Amino acid sequence: MINIKENEKLNMLNHSCAHLLAQAVKHLYPEAKFWVGPVIEDGFYYDIDLGDKVISDEDIPKIEHEMKKIAKDGKRIVRHEISKDEALEMFKDDPYKLDLIERMDESETIISCYTQGDFTDLCRGPHVESVKELKHFKLIKFSGAYWKGDKNNKMLQRIYGVCFPTEEELNDYLKELEEAQERDHRKIGKALDIFTTHDLVGKGMPLWLPNGAIIRKELENYIYKKEQKLGYKHVYTPCVGTVDLYKTSGHWDHYKENMFPSMKVDEEEFVLRPMNCPHHMLVYGSDLHSYRDLPIRIGEFATDFRYEASGAVKGLERVRCMCQNDAHLFVRPDQIGEEFKKVVELILDVYHDFGIKNYKFRLSLRDKCDKEKYFDDDKMWNDAEDKLREVLNNLHLDYYEAIGEAAFYGPKLDVEVKPAVGPEVTLSTCQLDFLLPRRFELSYIDSDGNKQIPVVLHRAIFGTFDRFTAFILEETKGALPLWLSPVQINIIPVNNEYHLEYAKKLQEMLSDYRVELDDRNEKLSYKMRESVMRKIPVTLIIGQKEVDNNTISYRLYGSEETNTVSKDEFLKFIADKIENKN
Ligand code: TSB
Ligand code: ZN
Numbered sequence: 137m138i139n140i141k142e143n144e145k146l147n148m149l150n151h152s153c154a155h156l157l158a159q160a161v162k163h164l165y166p167e168a169k170f171w172v173g174p175v176i177e178d179g180f181y182y183d184i185d186l187g188d189k190v191i192s193d194e195d196i197p198k199i200e201h202e203m204k205k206i207a208k209d210g211k212r213i214v215r216h217e218i219s220k221d222e223a224l225e226m227f228k229d230d231p232y233k234l235d236l237i238e239r240m241d242e243s244e245t246i247i248s249c250y251t252q253g254d255f256t257d258l259c260r261g262p263h264v265e266s267v268k269e270l271k272h273f274k275l276i277k278f279s280g281a282y283w284k285g286d287k288n289n290k291m292l293q294r295i296y297g298v299c300f301p302t303e304e305e306l307n308d309y310l311k312e313l314e315e316a317q318e319r320d321h322r323k324i325g326k327a328l329d330i331f332t333t334h335d336l337v338g339k340g341m342p343l344w345l346p347n348g349a350i351i352r353k354e355l356e357n358y359i360y361k362k363e364q365k366l367g368y369k370h371v372y373t374p375c376v377g378t379v380d381l382y383k384t385s386g387h388w389d390h391y392k393e394n395m396f397p398s399m400k401v402d403e404e405e406f407v408l409r410p411m412n413c414p415h416h417m418l419v420y421g422s423d424l425h426s427y428r429d430l431p432i433r434i435g436e437f438a439t440d441f442r443y444e445a446s447g448a449v450k451g452l453e454r455v456r457c458m459c460q461n462d463a464h465l466f467v468r469p470d471q472i473g474e475e476f477k478k479v480v481e482l483i484l485d486v487y488h489d490f491g492i493k494n495y496k497f498r499l500s501l502r503d504k505c506d507k508e509k510y511f512d513d514d515k516m517w518n519d520a521e522d523k524l525r526e527v528l529n530n531l532h533l534d535y536y537e538a539i540g541e542a543a544f545y546g547p548k549l550d551v552e553v554k555p556a557v558g559p560e561v562t563l564s565t566c567q568l569d570f571l572l573p574r575r576f577e578l579s580y581i582d583s584d585g586n587k588q589i590p591v592v593l594h595r596a597i598f599g600t601f602d603r604f605t606a607f608i609l610e611e612t613k614g615a616l617p618l619w620l621s622p623v624q625i626n627i628i629p630v631n632n633e634y635h636l637e638y639a640k641k642l643q644e645m646l647s648d649y650r651v652e653l654d655d656r657n658e659k660l661s662y663k664m665r666e667s668v669m670r671k672i673p674v675t676l677i678i679g680q681k682e683v684d685n686n687t688i689s690y691r692l693y694g695s696e697e698t699n700t701v702s703k704d705e706f707l708k709f710i711a712d713k714i715e716n717k718n
Contacts, residue, residue, distance in 0.1 A: 137178065137312050140177060141175050146299075146300070149264060149269065149270070150175045151173075151174075152264045152269070153180060153270050153298075153299035154182050155252065155259070156203050156206060156207060156252075157173070157182050157203060158170050159253070160200075160203040160206060161184055161186075162255060163206075164198060164202055165189065168186050169184070169185040169231070169232055170230075170232060170233070171292055177559060178276075178298060178313070180296070180298070181295060181296040181297070183294050184292055184294075184295065185292050186293050190293065191295060200274075206252075206253065206267055207270045208268070209253065209268075210266055210267060211266065211267050213250055213251070213252045213265060213266060214251045215248055215249070215261060216250075217246045217248050218246070218247055219245065219246070220237065220240070220247055222247075223247040223258065224237055226256075248261055253267075269301070270299055272300050272302055272305070273299035273300075274297060274299075274306060274310060276296045276298055276313070277296045278296065279294050280292070281293075285447060287446070317556070317557060318613070320555075320610065321606040321607070324614040325452065325606075325609060327614070329346070329348075330348035330622075331345055331451075331452055332345060338456070340446075340456030340457065341456055342451070342455060342602070347622035348605070351605055351620055351622060352459075352601050354619060354620050355598065355604065355605070355620070356437055359597060362485070363435050368434075369432070369435065370434075370435045370437075371416070371435070373416070373436060374409075374415070376406045377406065377407060377409050378404055379405045379406070381415075382395075385414040385417070385572060385575060386544075387411065393443070394444075395407055395408070395441075395442070395443060396410075396441050396442075409440055410440055412436055412440065413569075413594060414572075414576075415436075415438075416436070417464070417575075417576040419434050420466050420578055420590075421576055425466075426581050427580055427588070429580070430466060430471060430590060432466040433463055433464075433465045433466075435462065435463035437460070437461060437462075438462050440457075440458055441456060441457050442458070444456050453558075453561060453602070453603050453607070455603075458603070460600050460601075461597055461598040462594075462596050463596070464592050464593070464594055465593040465595065466580075466590040472523050472568065472591055473526065476523070476524060476527050476549075477531070480528070480531060480533070480549065480566070483564045483566075483597055486598075487551075489717050490608060490611070490717075495552060496536065496551070496553075496560075497533055497549060497550075497551060498537075498538050498549070498551075499524060499537045499538065499547070499548075500537075500541035500543075500547060501521050501539050501541070504517075509540075510542065510544060517547070520568050520570070524547055524549060528549070545567075545569045546569045546571070547568055548566060548567035549566045549567075550564070550565045551564040551565070555607065555610060561603065563604060563607060564595075565594070565596055566594070567595070568591065568592075568593060569591070569593070572592055573590050573591065573592055574589055578590055615671045615693050618674065618713045618714055619713075619717055621673050623672050624650045624674065625673075625675075626651075626653075626654060626667045626675045626676065627639045627646075627652065627675075627678060628663045628677055629654075629655065631679070632655055634680060634683065635678050635679055638678060642678065642688065646707075646710075652672075654666075654667070664677070672693065673692065674690050674691070674693070676688055676690050687701060688701055688702070688703060688706045
């Protein structure tokens with residue numbers, strides 16, 4: 137979908153439409169006061185103080201109607217420039233605009249306003265020339281939004297909309313939007329009983345339902361097997377640590393705003409862990425290591441808690457309680473390149489298995505001038521960045537470099553994907569770290585018998601099971617491949633009276649798989665439709681012909697074709713399909 141914010145023409149149009157929305161709201165609710173109305177990736181919104189009024193479904197068509205009326209009137213949009221004092225006087229009754237004016241940079245001695253008919257708004261612009269250019273818009277949704285995003289402040293009414301130059305472009309966009317919303321994992325997750333949430337558990341704390349738990353277990357088994365083959369050793373460590381642990385690691389100083397507050401138990405002060413690295417450092421440190429033992433790869437499916445802003449929390453994609461497919465690889469400096477390469481190859485291998493094609497590699501580097509953000513060791517940074525680049529180039533991978541996006545402790549490679557709705561997110565990550573092993577005083581003995589400090593690679597292939605599941609649900613629109621599907625095979629007897637017995641035998645024969653038998657007294661067409669709606673990969677249709685010939689007729693999800701095969705052929709077909717993950 138087009139990024140409206142980044143398209144100059146659409147940005148201006150949508151920004152102007154935000155003013156049109158504000159003007160219409162002012163006409164309908166004269167007491168309305170306006171906070172900000174920015175352009176976003178998918179249109180615009182305006183945050184409005186309507187006193188005690190809460191926007192409801194019925195208000196939206198009225199506002200749209202008023203907007204159309206104003207647009208038809210066709211008033212010009214005129215820019216004025218005024219001094220800060222004039223602005224303070226002009227908006228003296230508007231606490232929101234006063235707040236904006238007060239906070240403006242000292243250098244902004246001239247403040248611009250835009251007037252269209254009876255409505256003036258404070259704004260940098262630019263805008264289109266006349267409201268008559270704003271005919272093809274739609275108000276998309278509304279919600280409450282705390283002033284400045286702070287829950288101690290008043291809740292404002294946020295109305296979202298989108299505007300295009302022509303009706304055709306608007307309709308195309310709305311259609312695309314609808315399709316994206318159909319693909320939204322929150323919708324699919326609900327329809328397929330994958331996860332749920334409850335206020336009593338808390339924001340960003342999803343409950344994985346049985347269907348979701350099956351997917352997660354399959355993902356765990358899948359990646360565990362891969363990692364085991366690559367020499368990873370898995371551990372279990374607690375999802376809390378003491379504040380001192382995070383002081384040692386540096387998280388307490390650098391990551392505190394992303395952590396849940398601490399809690400005292402007897403003499404100890406704990407935090408829910410936001411990351412697993414400190415625990416894994418201690419796992420490494422629990423033993424002596426020789427240069428010959430390295431790389432040592434400590435893996436864990438580890439639960440972490442992070443404070444994510446309540447507005448940012450989203451389904452399984454951005455949660456406050458997550459499970460990372462994490463590992464920390466302890467290597468000698470001469471092993472960095474080779475080990476990094478293996479991680480990248482594992483990412484590629486996994487993406488191939490899942491058929492993931494739309495992603496971007498981002499190589500995050502330090503900003504050389506930012507001495508404060510980055511651990512100060514030029515040689516270390518230059519060597520590390522060169523090494524990562526070299527591996528990516530040798531693998532002929534497409535990537536882009538992001539200066540100033542590296543972590544404090546080293547450069548990293550992230551894989552970015554685009555969800556159905558909302559901005560890009562990181563899935564896999566591999567981060568080089570020269571600092572943490574020092575902070576935990578880790579060592580290995582080199583060939584001369586001297587102590588050396590290992591380097592650490594932090595890596596998560598799925599990222600988290602949560603985010604990966606969200607992504608896979610969207611990629612597949614919920615039609616998961618056979619091996620991952622919560623229900624793999626659905627058996628439907630055409631007539632319970634004659635075919636149920638044979639259907640039950642098949643169920644028994646297929647008991648290694650996740651099989652359901654639909655023996656409800658419903659019409660075949662009804663049961664078939666439901667099987668499709670539940671996106672079950674294989675549906676067996678068992679009638680007289682199958683009973684007489686000892687065969688199986690099946691349909692694959694997404695196909696109208698029915699195939700009839702022997703039992704053995706069917707078993708082989710299913711086993712192959714699962715083995716090949718296709
Ligand atoms: C890879 N210490 C490293 C680890 O060793 C680490 O925690 N890296 S991270 O902060 O980038 O997180 C790892 C992955 O978790 C991210 O790449 C992302 O895919 C996923 N993730 C991060 N925050 C969230 C969240 N709030 N909800 C779901 N997944 C998340
Ligand atoms: Zn880590």
